[in-house]
Amino acid sequence: MSERSCGDCTLCCKVMAVEALGKPADSWCSHCKPGRGCLTYETRPEECRHYSCLWLTDRWFGEHWKPSRSKLVLTLSKDGIEIRCDPGFPDAWHKEPFRSEIARLAQAGEAEDLTVLVIVGQRMTLVTATREFDLGVVGPGERIVRELEGRSVVGATVVKTSIAKDAAEGGD
Ligand code: SF4
Numbered sequence: 001m002s003e004r005s006c007g008d009c010t011l012c013c014k015v016m017a018v019e020a021l022g023k024p025a026d027s028w029c030s031h032c033k034p035g036r037g038c039l040t041y042e043t044r045p046e047e048c049r050h051y052s053c054l055w056l057t058d059r060w061f062g063e064h065w066k067p068s069r070s071k072l073v074l075t076l077s078k079d080g081i082e083i084r085c086d087p088g089f090p091d092a093w094h095k096e097p098f099r100s101e102i103a104r105l106a107q108a109g110e111a112e113d114l115t116v117l118v119i120v121g122q123r124m125t126l127v128t129a130t131r132e133f134d135l136g137v138v139g140p141g142e143r144i145v146r147e148l149e150g151r152s153v154v155g156a157t158v159v160k161t162s163i164a165k166d167a168a169e170g171g172d
């Protein structure tokens with residue numbers, strides 16, 4: 001099976017932040033020609049060189065998941081999978097077949113303690129095997145804490161990173 005290529009897709013150059021360029025998430029990189037590619041391809045930052053979305057690398061995701069079509073960019077994170085929605089299409093992840101496939105991903109992920117997080121702008125939704133936790137805006141100094149019963153997620157809250165760290169270390 002031939003490898004996938006980005007082709008006319010450039011969506012990660014919009015939805016992902018690029019630290020080396022001071023480029024925030026959800027705005028087009030000034031070096032991007034949308035639908036065509038990177039104008040500074042040979043000298044693009046390391047983080048761009050090393051980035052591949054999951055549609056490129058994982059055949060579990062069918063052709064319909066191609067980011068330029070689905071408006072969804074999938075990234076492997078240390079906790080599981082992050083699904084970033086093009087802010088111009090904030091409901092894209094709720095449309096079928098994506099919603100059902102995201103639920104299946106969450107179900108499969110639960111056995112491995114992997115999270116599935118949908119990100120639209122700064123708004124985040126944790127998708128679990130049985131429900132969606134709308135967490136609202138999650139800022140850079142905050143993190144998501146899950147409440148587990150066995151492997152099932154029964155609650156999710158957003159706390160300041162310092163509080164989460166204290167709790168993990170047994171502090172007050
Ligand atoms: S989102 Fe994926 S397919 Fe689209 S340009 Fe980025 S790496 Fe390529």
Ligand code: SF4
Nearest residue numbers: 013029031032038048
């Ligand atoms: S430098 Fe190039 S590859 Fe990196 S975000 Fe900008 S357009 Fe995309």
